[in-house]
Amino acid sequence: MIRTSRRRWLAASAAATLALGLAACSAFRNEYTFSQSQLQAALERKFPFNKRYMELFDIQLTNPRLTLDPARNRVNVQFDATVDNKLFFPRALSGRFALDSGLRYDEPTRSLVLQDPEVQRFDVQGMPAQFSRQLNLLGGILAEQLLQGYPLYTFREDQLRVAGTQVEPGTITVLPDGINVKINRP
Numbered sequence: 421m422i423r424t425s426r427r428r429w430l431a432a433s434a435a436a437t438l439a440l441g442l443a444a445c446s447a448f449r450n451e452y453t454f455s456q457s458q459l460q461a462a463l464e465r466k467f468p469f470n471k472r473y474m475e476l477f478d479i480q481l482t483n484p485r486l487t488l489d490p491a492r493n494r495v496n497v498q499f500d501a502t503v504d505n506k507l508f509f510p511r512a513l514s515g516r517f518a519l520d521s522g523l524r525y526d527e528p529t530r531s532l533v534l535q536d537p538e539v540q541r542f543d544v545q546g547m548p549a550q551f552s553r554q555l556n557l558l559g560g561i562l563a564e565q566l567l568q569g570y571p572l573y574t575f576r577e578d579q580l581r582v583a584g585t586q587v588e589p590g591t592i593t594v595l596p597d598g599i600n601v602k603i604n605r606p
Contacts, residue, residue: 450605452589454573455598460486462573463497471566478504479562481517486572489520493594495572496520496540503544503555515544517559523572523599525589530580531571532592532601537564573599 454462469481481499489496497519504512521537542559580587580603590602 451600451602452579453595453598453600456486456488459573459599460484466571467499469499469570471562473558473561473566476505476507477558478502478512479558479566480504488594488596488599490594490596492520493592494520494522495534495594495599501542501544503558513544515542517542517562519567521567523592523594525592525601526569526571527588529571529574530577531574532589532599534567534570534572537567537570 463484463486467482467484469479471479473479480502482502483500485498487496487498499517500514501517502512502514517539518541519534519537519539522535523532524535525531526533539559539562542555542562544555575589580589587603587605590604593600593602
């Protein structure tokens, strides 16, 4: 009688453990979809962006505006830009800076980051004509060197953990109204 009760208890415990394990597996999120507004809010928290370049130019990017380009699987970001150089300009110059970029996952920072950003436009009001070529070069350098790998969205640690196991994002797809990130199963 005692052995039968113990066997039943062991069987019930094993069944409960198996059920919990299966429930955890079925609760596994195999993807995340972030809306454009969620991404915009995450991006806004990371700005203003201030950088001094070559000890000559002080660059500030503010007011990021994100749009999505699903046909090319890329994102577009426009910023208000300020370029200051006391040596060449009597006052800081302001204008618009726009780029498009692919996305990739950066494991050390747990972030979706800009991959291979390309300058679409770098217009600065009041720029003397003799500096327009240098400004365009500066825009390209800014995109390639300073914004390459810039985080668009950072995952919380719990978003990348399933039943105590670390998981990683896989395929990243730009949608008309958001970004979908597939999660690789452990």
